[in-house]
Amino acid sequence: MQGFKDVPRTVWLLAAGVFVNAVVSCTFVFVFVYLTGPRGLGAAQAGLIVGIGGVGLVAGNFTGGWYGDRFGHRGVLLTASALGGAVLVVLPLLPTALLALALPLAQYASGVVRAANSALVAVTVPEGSRRQAFAVTRCLSNGGFTLGAPLGALIATGLSYDWLFVADGLGTLFFALWTAWVVPAGGAARPGETAHGSPPGRGGLWRELRTRPALLVLLGAIVVIDLVYRQHYTTFPVFLADHGLDTRAYGLLIAINGGVILLLEIPAALALRRCSPLHLIGTGLVLVGAGYAMLMLGVGMPAAVAMMVLLTLGEILYKTTATAYVADESPEHAVGRFQSLYAGVSVSGVVLAAPLGGALYDTAPDLLWPLCAVLGAAAGATVLVMGAPGARRRARPAHETGSRPRAVAG
Template sequence: MWLLAAGVFVNAVVSCTFVFVFVWLTGPRGLGAAQAGLIVGIGGIGLVAGNFTGGWYGDRFGHRRVLLTASALGGLVLVTLPVLSTALLCAALPAAQYASGVVRAANSALVAVTVPDGSRRQAFAVIRCLSNGGFTLGTPLGALVATGLSYDWLFVAEGLGTLFFALWTARVVPARAGAAPSAALSGEPSAAPDGGRGRGGLWRELRARPALLVLLGAIAVADVVYRQHYTTFPAALADHGLDTRAYGLLIAINGGVILLLEIPAALALRRRSPLHLVGTGLVLVGGGYAVLMLGVGLAAAVAMMVLLTLGEILYKTTATAYVADEAPAHAVGRFQSLYAGVSVSGVVLAGPLGGALYAAAPGLLWPLCAVLAAGAGGAVLWTGRHAVRPAHETGSHPRAVAG
């Protein structure tokens, strides 16, 4: 798991092209804002679709095998992006984003099947911390490469980094660690005709876990709110006289707090109820946006980002581990893929919904964000208080984990 996390860090350093895609399309590629926005939006749909389906492939063919295949294909597509025509970009960029989503889901599933109950929060905290650290380092480096050399080199670097991640994973992850559960000893795809699905369809498994359904719904709502700090929030800063440098400082605060507190928080709170932590984290996200109701100045923006980041630390790692702990052995990948897709749904929805509301009634956006996130957190807290505590919370005998 540590070696896999190291590969995630290196890959995250070079995986910053999505920050610059719109600028690249409207600048060197000469596209209009509407056309560039359409291409970026389609790419976002590809990312969400990859997250939703990556775990399904892993349950059928093995998570390690799926991660290797998606990384290799995604890396090859990224390397070729600078030389493609605009028409081909409309297909290639979503394909690269789809592969990235599959890799994300497969990587989560690999952690879930190789780390036992009771240690997954810490494991996912390590992965997330190193991923954020790589991104925090890579974004300013990417800006230097784009301005000093060319935007094209960003895609080449990310493509090569993704190919490296495929090779690194092949080297450090044992074949049977990422195999489908029914083939965990042989490393081959499941011999069952349905890939193990006969032991319980996904919907049947979810209905047996009502607390998990509440959590997934809350995460879907909260992600649209959370991602406003990537969409409408920088626009609001500009409207209140704070330039891109101020926004860059706030993003640096986000990354710095995560690097400092992600792993210590996971260790200190590992015995606390996961639903209570997730609910509290979502309420903190709502509190961050509530601060902006006092005015969008630098002090309020810093307070908002600190609260948002603390909420993110509490809910993201904990929710990922909770879904892994709740998954039956034959559907770990599908559960992780479902959560992964829900957790990035805001990539598609946050911009259009938040932008439309900000344009029509900017004064309503932050109160609505606060209410929605706090409401989602309250629903999870209520569920955690009234749900029957599962084995991995009570300390009773944990379920077997494949791998």
């Protein structure tokens, strides 16, 4: 654990809160069933509400870091957690007509929390240790979800779906209180200033991004790979069912995904911390594409297991590394905005994956997995080219490198 010595105690405590919250934050898995079951909505109505909720989640990710740069990441995280938790707690009491407003609002708050949490970690941890820090938070988050999904199923079937939302809301409110306790507010940088007291640089976000061409390429590649990656939540279970593999088989594959992450996320971050981030990200994207290529070799559990293992190895390599890379590339006055931009593109598949993948699967099912494999390989190869020795990176001034720990924006 020597490589984790530079991960501050605050980050470990924050990750512990993320774990507890993740255990009870599994309602999104059951929302469609809840709407079409206890709430009595048709599939079209339920799908519309879920789709609007997905837009809310993406919008929250895109804006959470912007709020943090202006008002302080800690304060934004507390506010969004309190708002989202309150909405979820009262949601079972709301009339059905208000669900189209309440669920997207809760999802929007969840997206803000995700972006603000990433930005909070980024400004707390020095460059060189961010991969390890994000690996800790991602591993514990996945661990909580791995426990929470089956627990949520037991609560839904043994008690009621209403208790799922109450538990999720209480868990989110707990996370707000926990964050207020473990993340210090004193000595925080004032909104609109960098941690070292200097005014933010002039020029908008686009100007900052144009000086970082590798980052622009990475963001485009992440949009592509998230569209591919999220097929395992949308068309993949339909594909399994069409070939005689039921929900239990899909559940086993999802468990493999969570288990591999729990086993390898932190060791991989430690072992590969000195490797080029763009090389790791590019390799990860290629592995995600290679996972879907396994489905072209035949239908059955062996191919499905191979697909899930490769996909999981790919996400272990690219997700944590990309989050840390974006933080390392951020100017100090725009850490939140950069994290928010990455957070938004990294969940863009929530909106795009189901309609695009579903349409292709309906019209030309044999083309879906080859296309996913090609897109993954192309996205990965593009990032690898940007990370090649001949591709020169922009030299950054010392105050932008993040080599010193920064004050926590409050």
